[in-house]
Amino acid sequence: MTNTIADVEQADVILVTGSNTTENHPVISSFVKRAVSFKGTKLILVDPRRIKLADFADKWLRPNPGTDVAWINSLIHVIIKEELYDKEFVEDRTQGFEALKEMVEKFSPDYVSGITGIPAAHIIEAARLYAGAEKAAILYCMGITQHVSGTDNVKSLANLAMICGNLGMPGTGVNPLRGQNNVQGACDMGGLPNVFTAYQKVTDDDIVKKIEKSWNVSGLSNKPGLPVTEMIPAAHSGDIKALYIIGENPLVSDPDLNHVEESLDNFDFMVVQDIFMTETAQKADVVLPSFCFAEKDGTFTNTERRVQRVRKAVTAPGAARDDWRIIAGISRRMGFAMEYANASEIFDELTLVTPSYAGITYERIEEEGLHWPCPTADHPGTPVLHSRGFPIGKGVLHAIDYIPPAEQVDDEYPLYLTTGRVLYQYHTRSMTGRTDGLNERAPESFVEISPADAEKYGLKDGDRVRIASRRGEIVARMTVSEKAVDGTVFIPFHYAEAAANRLTNSALDPVSKIPEYKVCAVKLSSAA
């Protein structure tokens, strides 16, 4: 997030898109709902499903899945045409405005209405509302990113925020809501194929030299590695022979599971380090038991870049070990000593090679976490990014054209499928599935369908239906719901027994390599 969670409450307008906030980030949704209910904030919701937040929205725009660039460009079209944009901000702090203006010219509300299904008048009203606000915040999540155009979608939202000067102040910003407890930290720590910690590029020879010196090693690779969505399929080609998986369950979470399953079988050697015998762990050659969060010391970094303490509360079961200790044990056996007494010593080391964390110590975050960048010991942290400038100088406005989703509906597969999550379960349920009460509230997978579509296919609420894509099929119970839009069904991906990811398309965004979970084509039939 460019901004903090709490400063959402200071916005005059909040635009939420591709985020089912009340189910996936319930505590953040409270900030939004409070702002709308008690502070006069206006909410623009753009989402194909009639999610709970629609009850709080002043404007709810319902786009066809995978048409985000089109509606965002259309908002920009209206804002430029009606001269509602922040001319000073555009002039002083951005570049590329003319190219953007030229690109959005064709995205008139009427034209875009045909692509997105959003009435032209709604696009115009939403554009005026967003641009008219003194402070407007954008919140988005995987409904924006999990598309072949995911990167384009995010850049388009950034365009929208920048032309309206909605950056660098409390109550503004472009705010991705990150899904996992430490996904921000895993990225910050260089758990990515192209960067070391703090996004220092592996292709930059000076950086490589600096890290080699700090770690006292030589021969670090300056060739970017493969992202997860290419690493697992690389088992087929034999390019990857061995995979070491820590705390992940790709056999439920990854797209096109039938293919993933074949890939995992193809590895010469697979290690899984986890707290449970997950679906993925069962495929491993060696399984290593690790600590869960309640058993370890360390830090997590949340979605607002706040580095916070994790503290040991209980003893881990049996012979389980802390994740870093397990890896250090293997490292030592491979001839590279990693000796640390505790997590605190590791943190001290990582701050030396991570400029954005350099000023953070356990002592400073004892009571409350600090937002990175926090470069020095006396730096107060940075709750709001880009308040004076962008790291690259002027913010780049990207002229982006609309591309449709990778898979379209046709006669054989006439419905769109979009996947997501439910409040009571988390990811592949390896944790939430162990609390009976959560299972009681959300016991099994389901296919959410609109009343009109249910009637069209002659199916009733509670029916068991077979749902198939070009890649696989599953059977699940049907839920007829007003949340669903005609022509699109929704399935939560949590449940291994009826895994939505047997159906999903592994088509990737060319830049971020994120799979298009949010759109694929399926067909339905009764499984009775």
Place this chain on the structure above:
Amino acid sequence: MTENQVTINGNRFSFEPGETILDVARRNSIDIPTLCHLKGAAPTGACRVCVVEVENARNLLPACATPAQAGMVIHTESPAVVTSRKMTIELLLASGNHNCAVRESDDTGSFSDFQLRVQQYDHSDRLCPVWGDCRLQDLAYRYQVSGRAFPATEVKYPLETVNPFIVRDFSRCILCGRCVQACNEVQVNNAINFGYRGKDSKIVAAGDRPLKDSDCVFCGECVQACPVGALVEKDAKYRWRPWEEEKVRTTCSYCGVGCQIELHVKDDKVVKVTGAEGVAPNYGSLCVKGRFGFKFINSPERLTSPMIKENGEFRRAEWDEALDLVARRLSEIKDTYDPDSLGVLTSARITNEDNYIAQKFTRAVLKTNNIDHCARL
């Protein structure tokens, strides 16, 4: 007299316009007891526990709902205040099943009958489940009062236990409204509110249905806000007492909000989770997963030993054997093919320290940049 100053218990304090008497007092470490007051919600003045005496005012005024005004002379523990608070507390103690020892401190004669009645309602022979962790009990002790002063009132509504997380005990509800505010003003789930009137008053979910059939999303904000034993975590009820536990502050391990939580630990097991009050980013709020989804920690299905697969079956192994095997196989593959034939998936679930070590190992030892995690999934 200087503008924007009040006198509390003989000392002068300045205030910001808009501050209540309670705000000024708290800021200056003057203890005014409260029961219904909920931080972050509009004050209601419903319980009357926080009343103070303001000179020249006709009545005692609720400190939580009365704005400070220039020149006010306030007494927070004057005889009139104490008399009023005592009666308020006595009335609350008399209404319902407040079977803590306080109730019968000078009333041994009828406690047995009372306790028997409560046992029938509770289906338990224990005292109140929040004994020792109750704001009403604290106040009764502080002001040395019991429930004997007024006749006990009838308990109208049965326990609600038909959901997996929250026990609603209407016999111990004092109708302070904190849960209603927590639900409507803090979490804005709008699931519960006051229902019925007068002596029939009850906190109801829409249409007086069980929580499980309402808009309730089981965030548990109401449980954390309840000052008495009316809302209790089902799993924690009778399982622990506050003095048997240790609280450890940490960060929730579900989504990326990073809620600050307190793990309540008894006998090396997590028995309950609450939101850490007053600190960012969640200021005490949690969701159903963070508050109630902690059973996995102590699950019997946890992995407890390294496992090595042989002929398609896993067998338990010692750490040395497992780590030797992993190190040997990774080295073989690295040497036979090349470093880029190895890959590591680190995790969005583990700590920064773990991730740092995982990528250092991948880059410095395996000599590849094939490291990623499920940020995209």
